[in-house]
Structure formats: C-alpha cells, structure tokens
Amino acid sequence: SDLSVDVPGRGKVLVDIGYGGTFYAFLSAKQLGLDVCASKTRELVEAASAVTEAVKKQFKPHHPESEDLAFLYGTILTDGKDAFSEEPTSNICVFADEQVDRSPTGSGVTARIALQYHKGLIQLNQTRTFRSSITGSLFTGKAVKASGLFGDHNAVVVEVSGEAYYTGTATFTVEEEDQLKYGFFFK
16 A cells, blocks of 8 residues: 556656445545546547556556466546545546446456545445546445465455446357367467
8 A cells, every 4th residue: 555656748647446346446536636526538439548557567466376367457546535535535437448347346446445544534334435536336345254375365255236238248159160169279
C-alpha cells in the first residue's frame, strides 16, 4: 500500500496494489485531478492507463503460487471513500487494452475489500456497496475471514455479490477429420 509512482505527465501519485484474482492498482481519481463520477470516461481511461503503464515500469507484483499471475491487469480509479460507510463507494475499472468494466468488477471489489481490511478501514463482515461510476451497477463485498499469510502477503477471504446477465451463447463443433480438433500450442 501507499506505493509512490511517478506517472509521466501527471506527477507522483500514491497507489495501492491489491489482488482479488488478478492484480490492480488503486487510487483516488482526485490524485489525478479527476472526479470518478463526473469526469469524462475518456479522461478517466487515459489517466488509468497512464497509471497502469507507470506502475508496470516501476513495480513487479509477486504471486506466491504462480508467476503467470504476477502481472498488473489494470487500474481502478475510486472516489476515495475507502473507510467503511453505509453509502456506496464508486469506481471505474480500466483493464487489459483500455477496456472498461460495466460493473464495479468482481475481482476488483475483492481486491479493494482486501486492501480496506488490510488498512483497518473495515472490519470482518461489514458489507460495503460498490457502484460502477459509468453504469451505476452495484456489487456488495465483505471480508469474511482473515486467513493469515499467503506467501509473504496478508490474506483475507472476501465474499462478493452482484447481478449478472447472459449476453450470448456459443456452440462448438468438432469434426472427426479435423487434424487440429484437440488444439495446438504456440511457443
């Protein structure tokens, strides 16, 4: 937590790195002169992407079980309201190739709850509500069990709830004559 990162064109900011299935950098949009709920989405995406790139150059995450998971997936800009409250807290998750999650992000909420618990801002079983600043969709999250160390990291079990909807279906067909029916590897 509180990692000082120099973001080109934006100056030094303090970020927290959290893991909830993937690693994210977290910071209040205010540190970048933005409002996570009122600024234009393009401005938020550009700022979050700049933070992601700066963090990648200045910090290498470590995953205690798999180096394949030791990478920063994106940045979540928040409204800065991390202390426990009954009021929802808003964020935008910018990940991969400047994609924006339509929800508060399950892995992001997991990581954000873990960070809030780690910093003493929430207690076990205090339910927080998280809002996507872009779509308004809501998730809830709570730390349900402190699980001690996971490698060199303090860990907590987090429960996240929200709604999801089907967006499509796919059917895959394998023909017996297809020489690549079992797939192939790239090296």
